[in-house]
Amino acid sequence: MTLNIQLMNNSEFDYWKRQYLNALEELEVATNHFDFCEQPYVGVAILELSRIERKVSQCLEMIRACQNT
Numbered sequence: 001m002t003l004n005i006q007l008m009n010n011s012e013f014d015y016w017k018r019q020y021l022n023a024l025e026e027l028e029v030a031t032n033h034f035d036f037c038e039q040p041y042v043g044v045a046i047l048e049l050s051r052i053e054r055k056v057s058q059c060l061e062m063i064r065a066c067q068n069t
Contacts, residue, residue: 013066020059027052 030052034045 013063016059016062016066020056020063023052023055023059027056 027049030045030048034042034049037045
């Protein structure tokens with residue numbers, strides 16, 4: 001039984017690790033958009049940065065939770 005729980009935790013950890021790496025790529029793209037956007041689009045770029053930063057934080061929280069189980 002313990003082995004099955006450990007395998008499940010590892011697969012969950014791998015899932016969140018992939019999500020985190022994807023979110024980091026999204027953050028890089030959003031940062032680039034923000035750095036080079038025209039003035040009328042700054043607000044949208046900031047909202048996108050905020051959304052992705054929350055996604056990165058959520059992924060990190062889930063990774064930490066997997067490590068604590």
